[in-house]
Amino acid sequence: MLGSRTTLDWPDGEERFPTSVCMDCAVRRDSLCGTLAGEDLIMLHKLGRRRRLRRGESIAWAGEESRGCANVLSGILKVSALTADGREQIVGLLYPSDFVGQPFVGSFEFTVTALGDAEICTFRKSDFEGFLSTRNGMTQALLRRTFDTLSDARKRMLLLGRQSASERIADFLLQTFERIGGYSASANGPVTFDLPLSRGAIADVLGLTIETVSRQMTKLKMAGVIALPGGRAVTILKRDALRRMADAA
Amino acid sequence: MLGSRTTLDWPDGEERFPTSVCMDCAVRRDSLCGTLAGEDLIMLHKLGRRRRLRRGESIAWAGEESRGCANVLSGILKVSALTADGREQIVGLLYPSDFVGQPFVGSFEFTVTALGDAEICTFRKSDFEGFLSTRNGMTQALLRRTFDTLSDARKRMLLLGRQSASERIADFLLQTFERIGGYSASANGPVTFDLPLSRGAIADVLGLTIETVSRQMTKLKMAGVIALPGGRAVTILKRDALRRMADAA
DNA sequence: CGCCCATTTGATCGAAGTCAAGGAACGTGG
DNA sequence: CCACGTTCCTTGACTTCGATCAAATGGGCG
Known part of the structure; x- marks a missing residue:
């Protein structure tokens, strides 16, 4: 529904063996980082931190002023909006390789929660923004993903409204x-x-x-x-x- | 609702007088081009073409494979999705200074129609992509706008669903x-x-x-x-x- | 003035929500 | 291994909100 296709298989060949960088990452191919190689990948790797989420756990930085962003490694997360009296609408689903967060934007007004156990690769927002600022190709890739997510949301608006x-x-x-x-x-x-x-x-x-x-x-x-x-x-x-x-x- | 604030006033001072470039543009301050100046602005100006839309007129390139993108200069446009049997859902409203189109993405599955008479400044998609490719700042600005539009769409999903x-x-x-x-x-x-x-x-x-x-x-x-x-x-x-x-x- | 359009108002219907109860699947601990 | 509790799912009876069908009203303009 959101973004690009899911792949849970390991990449082939030598990438299969864990190394200090992201070579053993299950979603490297399809995630935003897939646009990177060599030196760049190593640099981004140093900024990221893996994190496990238990079923029902929300990503702490969602909705707060200090925030981050992340790639989904495994599991499925929901992006949801709530009314004041507690009614919930899921406004997006995040599958492995999907990106979460809004670099360069001040606030994120939704909650991101793991539907089952999940793993994500998180970045501090400011770190990620700094990294993007010198990589036009990656900014472009993120823009493309965001347009896809937007089209998806709009199609679902038709669903919900009509x-x-x-x-x-x-x-x-x-x-x-x-x-x-x-x-x-x-x-x-x-x-x-x-x-x-x-x-x-x-x-x-x-x-x-x-x-x-x-x-x-x-x-x-x-x-x-x-x-x-x-x-x-x-x-x-x-x-x-x-x-x-x-x-x- | 979508993107940034509307300003229909003319800029002050010398910008008020029409010149060969975009100096007399009513929405220059708030539109995506607002990030540009000098040489860059002149270059982008050469790629753009003004176009008038009559009430009810749709932008020709929406939905087709060969497409463009545009800035709204005046009037209000709707972005809408249709079911096979003709039910309509408006999935976005475009006010002056808003940007329409999806550079770097292959398809645009919605219809864009003027609600009243309107004016837009259009670009060929490929031209615009080429221009963005060497301007990380503008790509970033477009990314920021797109995140805002996405948040707006998601808030409206809550509205429509719940x-x-x-x-x-x-x-x-x-x-x-x-x-x-x-x-x-x-x-x-x-x-x-x-x-x-x-x-x-x-x-x-x-x-x-x-x-x-x-x-x-x-x-x-x-x-x-x-x-x-x-x-x-x-x-x-x-x-x-x-x-x-x-x-x- | 009279036509055309958008809007308002009324009467009725039906799809989905609400409330309530029962059943199946699963994990935990005895 | 089974009893128990929990959570999720299904089914039923009834209600309600908004859609539908239909008609009246009003406003702008040739």
């Missing part, structure tokens, strides 16, 4: 499959994968309630469009039907 | 006032201004119908929170009441 519950669910299932499920052999064959989000989190992404999400999933199951083998697993049986439901009526 | 019709209207009135009305002498005194959007456009911004927008406005009028002097004019009588309604219940 689409029905069943359209939202269909869209979510397809999007999630494309993001984590990769591409199956046959373009329309059945595919099974685990949803990385609880029903509650799905509801918070789609602007619905848990009950509505559950009912819509049951409806899709009854219609033979999906199967629910148990746990968070989903099997998409009729991908084209789902696609038709996702846009239109 | 807030009631009355909260949406209250929020919209305050936001619009802050954007176009400027700040009044007394922080809480009554203020009058013209809404730059029709009821229909407001509905498309807020994910509601025309009728609901109208009814909510009437309700606010009856409650003595606002007055509707006629046309598109609104008077905010109890700004704090409106603020309270905008967030919470």
Whole structure:
């Protein structure tokens, strides 16, 4: 949904062995740092610190005045906004290799929380800004990512403002499959994968309630469009039907 | 709502007189070009072309593969997304000095349309990319703007996903006032201004119908929170009441 | 003046929310 | 290994907010 594609595999060849720099990083290929090499990579590496997050833990600097930014190494995080009385809307999901934070901007008015255990590579905002300032290529890469994130947010605004519950669910299932499920052999064959989000989190992404999400999933199951083998697993049986439901009526 | 503040006044002093470059541009101070001076400004000026848009006219390059980008000089534009069956959601509003377009990104999946007559300063995307590539400061400035736009979109996702019709209207009135009305002498005194959007456009911004927008406005009028002097004019009588309604219940 | 448009108002309907209860899955400790 | 508690998910009954359908009102302009 946000930014570029996910890869959890290790890079091949000699990069596989841990070294003092980022050569053993699982997301090096796809993360923002992927634009760097040699000396630059070593310099950025010195500015970064790995950090583990437990399920439910929020990144401390989000919302505060002193802040940082980070790359997601593993796990999935949510970016969420809250109303004064506690209603929540998830405004973005962060997968491995995604970037979090807003260099050069004073405030960040959202909360970033790990949906499961996760690992991130954090930087002090000022350090990161200094680094970007002499690397136009990396600034450009971040700009490109940010435009992608913006387009994603805008598409979801259409979803939230104008689409029905069943359209939202269909869209979510397809999007999630494309993001984590990769591409199956046959373009329309059945595919099974685990949803990385609880029903509650799905509801918070789609602007619905848990009950509505559950009912819509049951409806899709009854219609033979999906199967629910148990746990968070989903099997998409009729991908084209789902696609038709996702846009239109 | 999007990006930086609006200024329609002319710059002071010698800049007031039209010259061959951008010295007479109404939005030079606040637009992205504001980061430029001297030689750079002249170079960018050579790449740009002014263009008038009539009310309802869409920017031709939006949605197409070959594209451009632009600064808004006057008027207000909408950025909108459509479902297959024609439902519309306005995902952004562009005021004078705002920037449109996504350099370094392949596709732009939204439509940009003038809400009234408008003027923009357009660039070929490739030209603009080339120009940015050697100006890290301007790339940074664009990045900053894009983060602001993203935060705005995310706040509106909370609005669309989790807030009631009355909260949406209250929020919209305050936001619009802050954007176009400027700040009044007394922080809480009554203020009058013209809404730059029709009821229909407001509905498309807020994910509601025309009728609901109208009814909510009437309700606010009856409650003595606002007055509707006629046309598109609104008077905010109890700004704090409106603020309270905008967030919470 | 009369037409065209935007807006308001009214009556009704339906999709999703709310409230409430029951069931399945999972981890922990006895 | 099982009993227990917790958390998540499903299902049911009812309510409500906003959408829809329809009509009336008002304002600007040729």
